[in-house]
Amino acid sequence: MSEQYICIGCGVKIQTENKDEIGYAPKSSLEKEDIVCQRCFRLKHYNEVQDVNLTDDDFLKILNELGKRDALIVKIVDIFDFNGSWLPGLHRFVGNNPILLIGNKVDLLPASVKPNKLIHWMKQESKELGLKPKEVFLVSAAKGYFVKEVTEAIEEYREGKDVYVVGCTNVGKSTFINRILKEVTGEGDVITTSHFPGTTLDMIEIPLSDGKSLVDTPGIINHHQMAHYVDKRDLKIITPKKEIKPKVYQLNEGQTLFFGGLARFDYISGGRRSFVCHFSNELEIHRTKLEKADDLYERHVGEMLTPPRQEQLDTFPPLVKHEFTIKEGKTDVVFSGLGWITVNEPGAKIAAYVPKGVHAMLRKSLI
Template sequence: MIKEELTEELYCIGCGAKIQTDDPTERGYTPAAALQKGLDSGPVYCQRCFRLRHYNQMEKVSVTDDEFLAMLNTISMEDALIVNVIDLFDVYGSMIPGLHRFAGNNKVLVVGNKVDVLPKSVKLSRVKQWLTEQVQSVGLRPVDVMLVSGKKATSIDDLLETIEEHRDGKDVYVVGVTNVGKSTVMNQIIRAATGNKEDVITTSQFPGTTLDQIRIPLDDGHFLIDTPGIIHHHQMAHVLSPKELKLVAPQHEIKPITYQLNPEQTLFLGGASRFDFISGEKSSFTCYFANDLKIHRTKLEKADEFYAKHLGTLLQPPSAEDAENFPPLVRREFNVKVPSDIVFSGLGWITVRKPGKVAAWVPQGVDTVMRKPII
């Protein structure tokens, strides 16, 4: 019966996604039993909308590049505030190319998430200024830049007040790429906004009607709109399994490790990436990676042999079962003249303090860049 009903192309009354019962990871998924119940007794919701409606739980939804660009085009025609969530641990990898063009005349509020993983010794005022410079370098002119932690609800109340200050009675679109923690931030916003708070956003019924967006009604008739995350294929997340990703994605405050390196030494970042100090004076190199990621030092001349021998065993991730199909590492050389971060997209970064020549190796398809130090 359910299969027959599905041939009529049922759509979620909450978000408009086409209902399907086959793949829990895809949009519009509804367990068969829940679908039957909905068909028998009332409106049909996808699992994502059901959980949001009953448990204030926001789940990730992703779209292709083309779908995301089409969605951004529609936002540019709206009169709204755009909230762009960026991962502080992967700023380059979580920026949306051309967002300033799609924003049109709309204000953009930039939110740097995962401030909780930065070392406590870091001055957040400097991080905020640094992030402002980074987004301005790609053409964004945000009305404000904020630092929050979706995981620990740090500064969420301040974020709500800032949104209310800048939305001018308009809709609010929350945008971001996958794995920036956008859903976590949205969950915290919902929890905070539905409490007994004055002069901030309050909500009523959750579900909206726009395809692949969750529209959360505000008390003035406008909406806080959660949009699907765009997939950036140059992030490390797309070459590692979910289990391996948990190993390399910081869950707690980072404990930086500093190595004194001579020229022609190599650091392996698990088996996921590699850093070569090719030439220059002996110097300190500070590594900012998840605490569970094991770093191994060896001589540059033996690095290739070391990697081939230990990938999937001593050098993890990838795991032994995934090592055979792990993409080959691709080399990019940098001539460092001033203190800089060498960034491994979605993995972390190494701060180079003195002039010299270095090389970063990342899985084919993953990006690596040199930037002004964040710390």
């Protein structure tokens, strides 16, 4: 493409190479007078927002932009991967703008997780991470649970201002906005995009009834997300589709569990006890002896211990060991983006292994 084209909807530079990247439009559209990117096209004609992903640099630009606006910020995280889907640094940029924190995918949690406890935990955790949301909500964008309540809260807290929806990729931001749109505009209404003054950050503006806008910002790629290390075809294995069924393992000291080939849990010492595993129902768990675990992994990763796939092994990061002693009862050992193991009694010495770059941590149990 020698000439530079700009989308009349959001101002992004048009490219015709990659459908999943920002600014994509099919080649044929370049012949038209008013060119719109695929994302704006979908919004205009189908009333639907579409994912696009951003690099870290672009993310910083967006954060800077948010700080300059007088707006309500709606931040979405995936409650199944709270820390992995957190957007670090947001609090340093938002200035005095109010924030609502939305934990999406509540439909996946086992029934034993109490929503109020989780909300309380999210508030605590946000505070520690430097963010002070006005309110915290749990929703299921996919099922529509609590979307009405959140829509009302957005209306209340925005006080006539614009609304910016931010979140990293895969938290369900598009699903959420599409739900809100139905709530606000009614199913059949066609909305239009309009040019966003002074920026080409491809945020798209969805007009609200009072002349203000709901702004969809691109999804940010968070490199700590487990999802980046898994083949696209295997995402359905690690991403739960239904309520998680906890699986209880009675382990002796010196036993190991493998979660596919993506994570490993060593029970080092603390006497025979039970461990409650919360992972996607589709992810296979293998039990073995700790002394045999290294060898088993080496021989079987990519086949019995999968994902990852055989053909990914060259690029798949090594598993890194994180050792912990469980000091309090009811502690979760979290494998970011994959799941967690609840340990009921204190005193166990354990090790959690995750691909290099992904977080493993302890937290007070959600149950």
